[in-house]
Ligand SMILES: NC(=O)C1=CN([C@@H]2O[C@H](COP(=O)(O)OP(=O)(O)OC[C@H]3O[C@@H](n4cnc5c(N)ncnc54)[C@H](O)[C@@H]3O)[C@@H](O)[C@H]2O)[C@H](O)CC1
């Protein structure tokens with residue numbers, strides 16, 4: 001019998017997108033629900049790791065404008081409820097946010113006084129300081145959607161995360177900069193303390209050498225019915 005969660009069960013990003021689409025369009029398990037489960041899974045991981053002792057802990061979600069960033073937005077919303085000092089750094093402008101589900105979650109955090117929001121197309125000194133002073137960093141820059149060379153502001157954000165000496169860094173789905181299919185590094189990559197990946201293990205996370213970027217990897221089921229895998233796996 002093949003071991004679930006190991007290399008044998010790992011899937012590609014294309015397979016993941018097909019499963020997601022089958023779940024969304026075929027079964028009606030909508031993407032915003034998947035994102036909610038992903039974000040709650042991240043929050044649950046952090047509350048478990050810190051034994052719910054999050055009062056006044058500085059948590060910074062560094063988010064791109066794709067759905068990896070959207071997962072980060074959901075996570076900070078949950079974590080704000082535990083008394084953490086939560087911030088979102090959006091690498092881009094709110095009008096660049098791509099999907100409906102990520103826009104929906106941006107609209108919510110925008111209305112929360114308990115979440116500080118910083119956005120822009122450059123990593124300013126203030127943003128760098130914010131990242132360096134964090135106790136916990138959620139890396140939501142790139143997930144399965146990564147393509148092409150990494151430039152600023154993403155490159156500087158990855159550098160700032162890697163410079164942090166004290167923060168616990170949790171990679172959302174994939175450490176940003178790691179190819180989810182091959183495990184090769186684009187130009188730079190987040191060095192995470194742990195990674196939480198969704199639905200199934202991704203091939204790139206179990207390649208030789210990936211572990212130094214991923215840390216231990218947890219696979220989190222996000223409510224996509226197993227039936228959505230029919231015809232894909
Ligand atoms: N089924 C699931 O597992 C779910 C996963 N979720 C999360 O969604 C991401 C994938 O989201 P997507 O929007 O497709 O891609 P990314 O967020 O990874 O990509 C961001 C965005 O950035 C663009 N881009 C790619 N490479 C670069 C680059 N080098 N420089 C600048 N910009 C770049 C790209 O075009 C994208 O638009 C997955 O990892 C999960 O975290 C969902 O929440 C729900 C279900």
Ligand SMILES: [K+]
Nearest residue numbers: 139142174176
């Ligand atoms: K990521």
